[in-house]
Amino acid sequence: MEERQAIVFDGVVQSRSSFKLGPVTLGIPEGFITAIVGPNGSGKSTLFRMALNLSKPDYGRITVLGNEMGGEDEHLIKQRIGYLAEGPFKLDDNLKACDKALYYSRWYPSWNVNRYQELLHILGVSDNQRMSKMSKGMRRKFEFALAISHSPELLLLDEPSSGLDPIAWKTMIDVLHRYMGQGGKTILMNTHIIEEVKRLADYIVFVAQGRVLGMYEKDELFGNWFTLYVSGEELTPGRLAELPGQCGIEAVGASSFRVTTGKALDAEEWCRLNGIAISSRQALELDDILAAHLQQDGLGSRVHETRGLFT
Template sequence: MDQVAVRLQGLVQKRAHFQLGPIDLVIPAGYVTAIVGPNGSGKSSLFRLILDLAKPDRGEIEVLGKKVGSGDDRLLKQRIGYVSEKSIDIEENLRANQKADFERQWYPDWDVNRYQELLRRFDVETNLKLGKMSKGMRRKFDIALAMAHNPELLLLDEPSSGLDPIAWKTMIDVIHRYMERGDRTVVMASHIVDEVKRLADYIAFVIQGKVIGVYEKDSLLESWHVLYVDTGNSSERVNLAQMPGYCSAKVSGGTTHKVVTSEAQKAQSWLASMDIPVIGQQKLELDEILQVLMEQTRGA
């Protein structure tokens, strides 16, 4: 994480029924970071703050080395591509090619060949009015539009919403190819487990307006396990809550306990030192990890 694409420090945004933050978050440059959390956790609000489309009540935002909200940000935004979760209603009477003609004026690095290539790959009909497009077609057009100027930073809010399986696979491939140079960054909000597993290098969990943790994806998925242990005659002298990475435990039958840990290797070493056999184990999926974190947050 030597280079930073986005830095949020002490960020707070207050609304009547929701508070985002305080948040301290560093998003590394050159990687794909997925922001994962339940609906209403503040993911879309984070994107709007990063783009200066909304203002924080306090805190600082730095994007690509520039402080956000400090003046004319046109040059900064020319380095960013953004796909919003929701389409803009007032654009519905525009044809796709009209929208593209308008957008390209703002980007000196607009690459018409790249744009046409993306349209072909996504099979987008640009003579249609945006309001007449299916949700999936509009999504494909928005992705092509956001990537046409080869941005350094690509912000994707639920990018696969409405995509059919073929278009989804195309999107995955397009993003992989976009990242091949090594100097580009993607920040994406997604609730699609397979999408995050295929694309993300880092995962940031956002729950109830706060960043619960940022993890390297492969390490995260390797370290969170369910362990089935047989405490046998040791149940009276062993406190499973002392196990490294302990999250929860419940009786699975007799003297067998189902234990969730976020530090599987250390947990197994600890259990061995306590002469407690592990009789079964399995890795947790991303949505299961999120569920555990949500339960811990509620109980905090």
């Protein structure tokens, strides 16, 4: 049975004077959490805005919840979506939070005021103050409560934990787990927090310089990418170039090397068959995997930007 897609970007291209996105062909699976990760300026937020028809592609087609955006029924599609933007909207600064919630609720037939009040309580937020008077973290929690209070089928989260303290972050994670536990829900998120990806994501999409480098199932990704420390009599970089999934070789001693691979099991079997000893193995973190993808894709000048990208 073919997996259903909550969002489909089909040959999407957007060109601006200083940046080009695409062509992007990507499907976001329904019923799962997908995390988009990549260096700043990669086009992640642009993909979110295009999914909501807030920014239009020059070419290509975007389908959301089975419907192409831009039609007469677009408002009906958006009623099924929750969106937490990357930053606050300045136009809201002079509004009291409760007034924004009242305005927001009128757009969503499935708005649940009891759920909204419950989320404010869980997150420790008072909506009886002006938005401009809220701290960054408090405002983020309020906007998060708004985005999820109508129990949307699709939830778009652009840097959801920005400004949150560790306790609020853990609470947000718990809320999102409960949201997905309802069934029939999909989350697309953009985050720099590696632990957020590990605890939430089912799929990971790597993007850089406006292009999708790959989409992977999370557990499979982390199970495949390792650094192997290998040694063998008269072992050379040329010989190791044949190692499955090899994407980086560095000498660390006489006939000893550190090798990065995206096919760990195949690489270990290859070493066994070729009499090459593996002294140790080290699983790669997400920023290292992204750096390896950039290197493979010929985007080496961006590799240094991924170091410390995730905190």
